[in-house]
Amino acid sequence: MTTPSLTSTRSRSSRARLRTALVPLAALSLFAAACGDDAEEETTATEAAGSDATTAPDATEAAGGDTTAAPAGDSTACGVGVTKVGVIYVGSKDDFGYNQAAYEAAQAMGEAAGVEVINAENVPETVEDAVPVMEDMISQGATVIFATSYGHFQPAVEIAAAHPDVCVVHQGQFESSLEAPLDNLGTYFSSVFEPVYLAGIAAGSVSETGTLGYVYAFPIPQTLENINAFALGAQSVNPDATVIAVATANWCDPAKQAQAAQTLLDQGADVLTQHQDCTKTVIEAAEAAGVYSVGYHYDASSLAPEGWLTGSEWAWTDLYTDIVETAVAGEFVSSPYNGDYRFGYRDVAAPFVAFKPSVFGPAVSAETQTAITAAYDAFFADADGDGVGDFSVFTGPLADRDGTVRIEDGVSPDYTALDGFFSEPWFVAGVEGSLG
């Protein structure tokens, strides 16, 4: 892995930027001030840095494909003519997981888009830490910033507000949660639960005990979708399969993972999978115990030559590249990336997806592989020709394990809406373990 050595062309316009930053900031505080006393509506006020709200012209809204109220003399949209892209990660680029997947995709994006990539690993999820790191990248000339962890959202919003000429994209959160969306900000994520569902089929097929173990970090929608999809996939081939889920309350605490894996093995689980940022410990614990493992985030099949089944891994390169090329062309503001971009297999016409199933291990029979391939193809089948695949993992009626219907009959939430169904945590029948 090379790290960029930078004798950087430092931006001299930061003072000007600070001043221009006040415009959207103040506009935002106007929104905040207008927010009134209703407690129901107090959820927003993304940025209240500017204390003096009254002097601001309303500058944030611009028509459709048009441009923002950008500083005079500057280019009119964020990121135009990008030569440097900054990417921040919450963990290590070698974690065999979330951050390694993002890191490697970012480097490949740099090659593909012909830009220099400035990386920063282990960036804590605070404004105090992440804002200076991104400011530093911008001062080195980065005009597109990728903030790749949930907790980087608030810092990313601040950066976007302060730098209208920089495109800021965040991996995981929703821009629509903001009172006032920004023209140079967007979020993206991908419905990785679809390959998790496929991996569930593999797990359900090979398991002899019918008990599958899931080590997860926090009860958040992405995780709950994965655990439920895994269970539904397993139950599609083995209706009696159960998933036991335990949480570590940490994205990467290897010793806690080891202890959690042991708990699941003691419960009779003969397949272990996980939603952790660093994945080595759980996979090796499964391999050492002679049971099967399913990967997540990254291809870790090399860690478990015997027990590896398959997994879900991110394949961000095409998306990252497209975002950067969109910004280079000055089209960010009119693109879907300026908003909440969510996509998956069911977007049958999409040129790329951001994840893929991992390679099969030796324990997955040819028969099972065929079944999984068939399930995979089903995502893309679009008999009614509406551009949306007909099969969905989460199609109503779907009830939680206590019998309460969570997704009504006939409802099949799209990728953007799905997280909302899990903001209150729930598990489908057959998932045991903690809901946090």
Added chain:
Amino acid sequence: MIEAVLTGAVRGGTSIVFAGVGETIAERSGVTNLGTEGSMLCGALTAYAVGIETGSPWLGAIAGIAAGAILALLHAALVLWRGANQVATGLAITFLGIGATSLFGQDYVSQGVEPFTPWAIPGLSDIPLLGSVLFDHDPLTYLSFTIAPLAWWFLFRSATGLKIRAAGERPIVLSSMGIDHRPVRWLAVAIGGGLAGLGGAQLSTAFARTWSENMVAGRGFIAVALVIFAAWNPLLIVLGAYLFSGAVAFELELQARGTDVSIFLLDAIPYVVVLAVLALMSRRRTHAAPESLASVFDAAA
């Protein structure tokens, strides 16, 4: 459930047993070392790195002991030679350990190491309950079973142990016998750091089988807390370490059984248990403290 919790207690507690026994020896000589956390980190990384470079986890463990001891010797130098405050120095040593392992550990994150593998003891490991709790572990865990009795014998039955305890209680007695108490303390602190390093090695090369930044995650601090809990008795450290990680196992077991209590509250159980037991026992325990330690705990300024 009992079996799972007990097994989890032993598996998760081993690294803390090593570190806690080590810290007991150091404190018996009159030196507190909050750098134990740092020594564990250095031991964890060094064992992992040497394990990768040589292919031998045993060489890794030995290197881990050395790394932990070296960091502790720095603590000894500051405290014993330069007269620095023990608590502040210990914390700085832990910062140093976190930073150094982050700097040098960067290239080793998640790299493949030849781990210690469990040796199930034929026959014994088939005994119901006890078999899995005691006789199906990695070699370092078996070693941890012996370390507390060994430390007890060392402290209370060997000549060096007597000197260590004298250094901790009444250095003046040693002086009257013409023995300088300081080399004894240096030795005790080094042993403490070495055992913490071994605990770290167990964490990275036997238990979690990986290296990641700051992976000790407070277990070294817990070890220091347990020394008071154990009234400076290495045998009781074992109990404390298993109590702490048994509480972790218990919490995970509750989760697996589908409790809907928040994971954050469940996660608090191990800390609350240690704090509660400490509070219940402190009054009695403080009397057991080596006398020289009193000056550490009472004079921060």
Added chain:
Amino acid sequence: MTVLRRIAERPSVRTLGSVVAALVVFAALLVAKGADPISGYRAMWDSITRDSGAFGDVVVRTSPYLLAALAVVVPARAGLFNIGGEGQLVIGAVTAFAAAEVLDQHAPRAITLVVMAIAAMLGGAAWAALAAALREWTGTNEIISTLLLNYLATLLLGWLVFGRWKDPTSTGFPRTRSLTDAERLPIIWGRVHVGVIVALVAAVVVWLVINRTAWGFKLGVLGGNVEAARRAGFRTGALATSALLAGGALAGLGGMLQSSGVEGQLRPGIMVGYGFTGILAAWMVRQHPLKAILSSFVLAAVAVGGNGLKIREGLSAASVNILMALMLLAVLGWGGARRSAASR
């Protein structure tokens, strides 16, 4: 060297020497890692001086360090060691947010902020009071109890953010609602908020109280010699407790300044190690509240400089912990008058 040492009799010069020594040793470690120390320091320098905003970053970061340092300074005066700054910061942020919830945006900004600050100080003091109570009633050593309470504070924050305070729109990863304008500290310049001035004032107040009030004098007596304090008729238990509570209140205030001035909402993990760094800041200047301003600033600069190592050199930013630790170790071992034999 001996000549140098003779010149450098003043503690301030010795402290400076300690910092330089730390820089040299850190450079050696960078060489050992295979990195170029010159470009490493250059990267750190570039990150601190990249533009005027970077100076603001350092100033902003000084505030939590300074209040965490003051949380060590006051108890240390009474001979107590507060390692719980981290947890007290968290609790301060939590109780400040709770106060904002109670006020429910019905009060004007000034009142809202004052109430939040008071709530934060009470919260931090209450968290410290747990340790003080354990010390008084059970004899539990405060070093250990404050340390363990840090973990519990962090978990409490997680519980609240994932539970009753979860913003319903935060579907990705839970966070609380954003603080409104009236609940945010006013900005002075760039990202620098009013809390920075509050922190500076707090340092001066602590200095005055310690040196100019009867209470401060009593703490000093207690810290110097418990027996003497007892003979003078001081209620030593209450004194020690009050010192710990005051420390907790200062850290709690720091938590409010951080959440209201910088983070703008609560999320798990919004206080990453500030409490521990504050301990280093306090000890680098031997618990002098005014000098702690300087040490906090220096450590903040080192932390921001760490971004340079990370971004420009691809090194782990946590490696600046080495530099912070070495500075303190040098000061502890060589920075001033040698410690009394009691601690040896």
